[in-house]
Amino acid sequence: MIADSKSPLQRRLIKAGIALLGAGIVVLLFIIGYVLLVLAPNLPSLDAITDYRPKIPLRVYTADNALIGEFGEEHRDFVAIKDVPQVMKDALLSIEDSRFYEHGGIDFRGATRALMTDILTAGYHQGASTITMQVARNFFLTKEKTKTRKLTEILLAYRIEAALSKDQILELYMNQIYLGQRTHGFSSAARIYFNKPLKDLTIAEAAMLAGVPQNPARHNPAVNPIRAKQRQQLVLKRMLDLGHITQAQYTQALDEKIQISSSQQFEAHADYVAELVRQNMYAQYKDDTYTRGFKVYTTIVKAEQDAAYDALRRNVMNYDQRHGYRGPEAFIELPKDEDDRDDAIDEALLKHPSNDMLVSAVVVEVSPKLIRAEPASGDTIEITGDGLRFAAKALQANANRDLKIRVGAIIRASQDGKGRWAISQLPEVDAAFVALNSQDGSYRAMVGGFDFNRKKFNHVTSAWRQPGSSIKPFIYSAALEKGFSPSTIINDVPMPLTSADTGGQPWDPKNDDGKFDGPITMRTALAQSKNVVSVRILRAITPQYAHSYLPRFGFDEAKQPTNLTLTLGTGSVTPVQMAGAYAVFANGGYQVTPWLIQKVTDARGTLVTETKAPAVAQEENRVIDGRNAYIVDTLLREVVRTGTGAAATQRLGRKDLAGKTGTTSDAVDGWFAGYAENIVAVAWMGYDDPKSLGGREFGATLAMPIWIDYMKQALSGKPETQRALPEGVSFMDGDWMYNEFSNGIGIKTLDMDVPPTDGATPPAAATPPAG
Structure with missing residues (x-):
């Protein structure tokens, strides 16, 4: 018998x-059995990825492709992998x-190390997830950190690799x-964070976005720029180590100053347009409106929309x-x-956010x-000189306490082109503006x-x-049918x-x-x-006749x-209704229906609906x-030309303007409605809680x-237009009238207690008024 040489x-x-x-x-057999008998049979179907349908928001564009609105819980632009830049x-x-x-x-080296660490420490400490595993987790699993979820993630990763390239x-x-x-997705992130398309990212910007997925809260460039920069530096170092960038590119990217957009930027101020589109789309598609990637192209023209927005605000x-x-x-x-002061200022300004160029701020010295x-922003605004003039009374020692500007006051300030600040305020009055194509009714x-x-x-x-005197042209139009003429x-x-x-x-x-x-012509009266x-x-x-006549204008x-107050505009109209009504005079007598949406496409660019511009000047x-x-x-x-709207001709220098x-x-x-070329536009101003705008204020x-201000942009570069004289009109008694009334049966005078005075006909009536 051989003795055992091993020690105890x-x-x-x-x-x-x-x-x-x-x-x-x-343990291994148990894990294998658990995987095969419990986890594998219960794995979810891969339909969500093999038939991928990302939730893409509704986006609204102008006719010339400027983005003006986006609606959806998730901001996402789907980009095919072939279109993703290599960087x-x-x-x-x-x-x-x-x-x-x-x-x-599965990256076995990393995954095995992570799994063993989890088993030995009875907890979840290691990640080592591959891109495929992250796809499995994002599409099918919760963020719960357990060993079961990790095993399921690994199984799904294998199935995904087998199903997809x-x-x-x-x-x-x-x-x-x-x-x-x-x-969601790098294309959307590029637009939100940097206000640029994915294809235009620099190395530095791409590295910053690549650092976000590990922890979107901690590495968010808009919320935590310092941590985002630190993470970006790690990404750049890895890119250098792996040979994706050169030393020179690495150094340049580290030094590049990245401009982060604090909020989503649209290409034109058209919130009301976008909201009208959203309401229209939701009425048809309900909740699918926000996930199917609809793109809606409106009839709005970007340059004119910007001009309208600026004109109204100004x-x-x-x-x-x-x-x-x-x-x-x-x-x-x-x-x-x-620190407490800074917190108090931040909390106060959250309740009084800045409004475009009207910046809200808390006074710290006065x-x-x-x-x-x-x-x-944390900067300091200094207002001096002419910038204080608007609020001069509020800076006086004996100013009313509610009016007086003092430390702790929340004020508004605006900055001119030279960087000088001035006291301002949010207006209480409101306004509206709309412009249509007078020929086809498109916005x-x-x-x-x-x-x-x-x-x-x-x-x-x-x-x-109430439309006030802007309703008068329609009463005068009715009067022409009763034998009146401008003379x-x-x-x-x-x-x-x-x-x-x-x-x-x-x-x-x-x-x-x-x-x-005294006695004046109908032309002068209007x-x-x-x-x-x-x-x-x-x-x-x-x-009664005028009342029944108005609906033909919409x-x-x-x-x-x-009653008789009708002619002074005591009824009710909306600005777009008024624009459609004036379009009838502008286009030669045809009613138009305002319309906004040209076409709708889905996420793949397939045409969903399209509105053809209606044929113009149809007798029906x-x-x-x-x-x-x-x-x-x-x-x-x-x-x-000579009346209450003469400033329009003086400022625009055109002879084809018409309005009231x-x-x-x-x-x-206060209203102004008018047109030129093929554009009809209406502006209105007033208080939502109606009250006087002031004794010296008029339309x-x-x-x-x-x-x-809008027409200055809209008519820029467009030639003046002249209307052709229609058949059945004669120039008599110094003005135009229907032929059938030219034989003396038309109304020459009205309510005349004395004969017309010399000069009752304005000088312009000696020649045919511009048509």
């Missing part, structure tokens, strides 16, 4: 080793899975991964400046501790000659209010307001009306300027917006009165005689400047 200790170690090996085998792929794989194209879905897997990952700021601010400073928006107490204030521009984020109510489509003489003298005349309360209509000019003359005309043709008959759409439209056009051109001002009683609403001072 060695024998114990061998037995322990055998026992440990046996235990390991048992983005290199950056991502360098930090996430450098052996992606070499392994079969490497490029397909990488394509899924790069379009699905969450990257902070509600962005002129609302001009009105607000004319009517004085109302004081700070609020006041806060500033703690003495610097004197009659200087204001220092801190905006949310060219729409601004539904001063600021969409503050007030989402669209005044263009939904604000029913008809009407007595502009007081006309007190009794209860018998009005059917109600006695009424003594007045002109806005309080003056009476140009000067004479109220009394308009009442006389309406009384002659009857309110006005809601139920919202118009059937004619609502007034072409002669009527022509004569009213000459009247509206007179308004902007409108001011309601007590200047509660010409409130709304017309918006119209002029």
Whole structure:
């Protein structure tokens, strides 16, 4: 018998080793059995990735492809892997899975190390997930950190590798991964963080995005720029080590200063347009609206939309400046501790966010000659000199406490082109602007209010307001059908009306300027917006006839009165309704229906719906005689040549402008409606809670400047147009009239107590008015 040469200790170690090996085998067999019998049969179907349908938001564009709106829980642009720039792929794989194209879905060295560490420590500490494993997790699993989930992830990774090519897997990952700021996929992240397409990323930017997936909260460039920079440096070092970039490129990328966009940037200010599209799409597609990747192309023109937005904002601010400073928006107490003070300022400004160029800030130092204030950016704004003039009274020692600017006051400031700051304020008044193609009714521009984020109510489509004198051209149009002509003489003298005349309360209509000019032509009466003359005309043709005449222009008959105040605009209209109505005069007598959406495509670019522009000047759409439209056009051109709208001609320097001002009683609403070339546009200003805009304010001072500023852009480079004279119109008695009324049966005078005075016909009537 051979003696055992092993010592007792060695024998114990061998037995322990055998026992440990046996235990390991048992554990391994248990794991294999668990995987085969429990996990494998219950793996989810791969349909979600083999038939990948990413949730892509609704996007809205102008007619010339400028992005103006996006709606959906996830910001995502699907980009095929062939269109992903190589630098983005290199950056991502360098930090996430450098052996992606070499392994079969599992990086055994990393995965084995991670799994053993988890088993030995009875916890979850290691990751070592490949791109394929991350795809499995993102599509099918929760973020719960357990060994069972890890095993399931590995099994799914094998199945994914068997079902898809490497490029397909990488394509899924790069379009699905969450990257902070509600962005999914690298293309969307490039647009949100850097405001540029994926193909234009620099090495430094690509490396910064590649660093985000590990921890989108910690490495988010917009929220944590310092940590994002640190992570970017690791990515760049890996790219250098793997030979994807040179030393020179590495050094340049490290030094590159990256500009992070704090919020999503659209290419034009058209929030009200985008919201109108969203409502329309949701009515048809419900929740699919936000996930199917619809692209909606509107009829809006970017340059004109920008001009409309700027014109409305600028002129609302001009009105607000004319009517004085109302004081700070609020006041806060500033703690003495610097950190506490910064927290208090940040909290206050969250409740008073900046509004485009109107920056909100908290005053930290103030004197009659200087204001220092801190905006949310943490910089310091200094306001001096002319920048203080608007709020001079609020800086006086004896200023009312609610008006006075003091430390802790929340104010607004704006900056001019030279970087100088000035006190400003958010206006209380609101406004609206809409422009249509007068031939086919398509929208060219729409601004539904001063600021969409503050007030989402669209005044263009939904604000029913009194039109004031802007309704008069339609009454004059009705009068032409009753034998009136622009040369008809009407007595502009007081006309007190009794209860018998009005059917109600006695009424003594007045002109806005309080003056009476005696006998004047109908042309002059409209140009000067004479109220009394308009009442006389309406009384002659009857309110009932005029009331039944208005619907042919698209006005809601139920919202118009059937009494003599109709001609002064006491009914209700919306700005877009008014634009459609003036389009009838602009296009020769045809009613148009405003429309906004040209076409809709899906995520693959397939056409879903398309709206063909309607044929123009179709007789079935004619609502007034072409002669009527022509004569009213000459009247509206007179308004902007010699009348209340003359500033339009002076500022734009064109002879083909036509339009009408409108001011309601007590200047509660201010309007200007007009057209030139094939553009009809309407501007309105007023308070949502109706009140006077001021005793010295009129449509010409409130709304017309918006119209002029827009038209300056819209008509730029376009030649003046002249209208052809229609058949059946004659030039007699110094003006145009229907042929059938030229034999003396037309109305020559109205309510004349004295014969016409010399000069009653304006000098311009000696020659045919411009048509």
